Amino acid sequence: MEGNAKGAAAPVINPDFDRRNRDWYVDKLVQVLMFLGGISAIVFIIGIFVFITREGFGFLAGEFNFAEFFGSPNWRPTSAKNETFGILALVAGTASVTGLAMIVAIPFSLGAAIFIAEFATGKTREFLKITVELLAAIPSVVWGFIGLAIMNPLIIDLFNVPVGLNVLNAGVILGLMAAPIMTSIAEDALKAVPDRYREAAEAMGATRWQVIYKVVLPAAKNGLLGAVLLGVGRGFGETMAVLMATGHSINIPTSVFDSVRALTATIAAELGETAVGSTHYEALFTIGIFLFVITFIINLAADLIVRGVRKG
The missing domain is CATH 1.20.5 (Single alpha-helices involved in coiled-coils or other helix-helix interfaces)
Known part of the structure; x- marks a missing residue:
């Protein structure tokens, strides 16, 4: 048993x-x-x-000195007499390119998101969404070639400047790179707004544009801000396109026609020719730590904002 x-x-x-x-x-x-x-x-x-x-x-x-590292514009890690590890010019170059990229990307991405979410229907909407996704899949080195081969001579001819590899070139290219991901996230935020908001506004006699401007956009503002922050993170961490389109000159820019050097481009250009374990090598990784922390904070803030709008 x-x-x-x-x-x-x-x-x-x-x-x-x-x-x-x-x-x-x-x-x-x-x-x-x-x-x-x-x-x-x-x-x-x-x-x-x-x-x-x-x-x-x-x-x-x-050798880390906080005041010199963040306050000096002189980046001379290979100087035989006076090694200087100042990233102020590199930070200024990165910030100027990213800022101009957002000026380019935000109107394009928000406009495209509004059109796809509120005006396009049927096959038109699906075609535009697929096109946006394809643009996001273009490799950064291809965008860099566009900046080098097309934007460079175009800027020289249009603005009569000696060099077309500058803040303007990199900002436009980076803005076009960031726009697809921003468009996709912004469109999701707009579609998340309940239809009853639109129906109530239309029942009160509001036009289509009034519904979008006074109802939909305010309701989706957190999601739209999250899209912008993710675009900033993409621009701040981009490497190849910025390396090829900025001119790679250590300089604090005073004009959009000045050549600059970005933090990511500095790491990409110098790490392969630096002795492993040297002070220069370790300083480049310190820049990497700084970049990691900044991009992590930006992406975390964007994620928290998007989570907040979903819960709302």
Whole structure:
């Protein structure tokens, strides 16, 4: 009797289990895979931060001077007499290019998002959404070639300047790169506004533009701000296009026609020719730490804003 009871309690492995059991196992497997995917993303981010912090720790613990690093425009890491590690000009170059890119991208992206969400219908909407996604998939090096081969001579001819690789060139290219992702997120934010808001405004006699301007945009403002912040993060962290379109000159810009150098471009251009473990090498990783922290803060703020609008 005891043996039979134990045998009855033991699970029976049946190769022909029914569909409900099979679906249960598949569901559990998918849950485990999704969990591992989410955890792996967190592990990779932590691993990247630990790696760049380890490589730059020697500079932070030794030659790092806060006032010089963030307050000096002189970046001379290979000088034989007076090594200087100041990133003020690099920060100014990055900020000027990113700022101009947002001036270009925000009107285009918001206008496209409003048209797709509020005016386009049927196949037109699907075609535009697919086109936006395709634009977002263009590699940054291709945008860099556009800035180098097309925008460079165009700026020289239009504005009669000696060099077309400058803030204007990089800002336009970076704005066009950031616009697709901003358009996609902004369109999602506009579509998240309940239709009853639009119907109530139209019932009170509001025109289509009045509904958009006075009802839809205020209701979606948090999501739109999140889209802008993600665009800023994309612009701040871009490398190849900025490297090819800015002129790569260490300079605090006073005009959109000045050549500049960005933080990311400095790392990309100099890291391959720097001795591993040298002060210059560690200083470049310190710039990487600074970039990681800034982009993390921007993306975290955007994510919190978007989460807030979803809960609202």
